[in-house]
Amino acid sequence: MNWIDHESYLEIYPPKEFNFEECLIFLGRSNQEVLHQIKDGAVYKLIKIKDSLILCKIGYINNCIKVEFPIRTPSILVRKKVGEYIWELFDLDQDLGEFYQMASRDKILKNLAHKYFGLRIMCIPDLFEALVWAIMGQQINLPFAYTLKQRFVEQFGEFITFEGERFWLFPSFEKIASLNVDDLRKLQFTTRKAEYIIGIAKDMKCGKLTKELLLQQDYHQVQTSLMLIRGIGAWTADYVMMKCLHQTSSFPIADVGLHNALRNLLSLKEKPTMNHQLA
Secondary structure: OOEEEOOOEEEEOOOOOOOHHHHHHHHOOOOOOOOEEEEOOEEEEEEEEOOEEEEEEEEEEOOEEEEEOOOOOOOHHHHHHHHHHHHHHOOOOOOOHHHHHHHOOOOOHHHHHHHOOOOOOOOOOOHHHHHHHHHHOOOOOHHHHHHHHHHHHHHHOOEEEEOOEEEEOOOOHHHHHOOOHHHHHOOOOOHHHHHHHHHHHHHHHOOOOOHHHHHOOOHHHHHHHHHOOOOOOHHHHHHHHHHOOOOOOOOOOOOHHHHHHHHHHHOOOOOOOOOOOOO
């Protein structure tokens, strides 16, 4: 991790293949987002390190990510954890140089890679959040998924207030493990989704499912481990491996949005099939 701790703020130096503005556009895609706020070109995000709630203001100046602490400056150990979290959030460990070399020779990716140069996968460092968000989005449109997320977070998450506004934290698996299905049904979760989410929370509470254990496994082992969990199919497993576990081989190939994007990009009359051969 390439960064400097200035005590009252952090400077994080990303790789050259990084565009903060493009990442900001992705983070601002929904006005229903409840886990961060974008103001004046900066992201305000609440992070929990051990038992401390830390509000971070994440901006970009002079080719570096500047992380400020609007409420209070945390201890040096907590600042280190904050730096690590934000490094992971923007997926800064990934070397995109080889990807851009490959993309420059690919007729589909070439223009996209140029247009969105520096956009990185915006990760979800917390495994429970990544799993729950993926399950929330199953078989519903994105706006309703954000509605469910907002209700879930505001009902069961922690928050702090700063300058009259609330900044929320995703609910902990410990909290959700203690719920029953009706607690989520009241928020318009289906019975099955409620069962899946509470089941995952219980698996994590008893230590059966942890990010540390998954990170020790290879792609196929992780995929198998995740798909053994009720409610997790191939798409959900790949999404979580991509957004949380940094598995570069993961690719949610059955994603409908991806198929629609390819149809538009290639001016096809209908969505390409899984076996579609591009001439």
